[in-house]
Amino acid sequence: MKARVTVTLKSGVLDPQGKAIEGALKSLGVAGVASVRQGKVFDIELEGADGARAQAALKEAAERLLANTVIENYRVELL
């Protein structure tokens, strides 16, 4: 089973890397870029086919390692 965990900065947390990317996109002349926030994507392959168990494992993975919940949110998707 394939899954994806997406980690993003909480709103209000300053994202200097996103700001720098935003500036670069604007200087490239890419039209219509209002703002950029940088995040992380983890593509994870899971053993077994139990969706509920996979959700629980991914939640644990995100809470315990993939995201720092002081500053980040995460989203779990089974693909």
Place this chain on the structure above:
Amino acid sequence: MKSAVVVFPGINRERDMARTLKLVSGVEPALVWHADTALPSGTDLVVIPGGFSYGDYLRCGAIAARSAIMDAVRAHAAKGGLVLGVCNGFQILCEADLLPGVLMRNQQLRFICRDVYLRVERSDTAFTRGYNAGQVIRVPVAHGEGNYIADGETIARLEGERRIAFRYCAPDGIIDPQPMLPPSFGTRARRRPSNRRAEPTRRGMIGA
């Protein structure tokens, strides 16, 4: 005083930390590998040194904070044992939930390597007792992720519990608005990440 320096893959300041601890305490510290599950018996102080544990993958200090030895460090801290994190060690302590908050990429995206001035807020901690409260000291910093972030409630709690050991200041002691370095629960001290070595001072290892 018996001290232990924890070594993770990618840490590179454990030798100067060991040298400094030997100079300050007179006793050679134990070097403890991250995969170990126990600290040497009788350890008074655990030091997490600086460097780039696990290549700063995922987030600085995140992977080291989940290694086997950190359970022993947590237990040591819970008993009131001393823990010092310098540089990447400070990031590891934050990631391990031994200290509140998190260190983020510097706002200007610059690696900052320079001397800063700190005002000693407390001289009644194990880490700062060689100083006088109010004294201004000069300390080198070197960090790319040294932007300490915690929510307002956490900052208020740290202030309320007098857990700020040092504050950034101008050379004349005028305070920047940003607080820094609480010795958490009175037993854990931390510095902004620094990769550069300062010579140990007769006043204690905080200058190291």
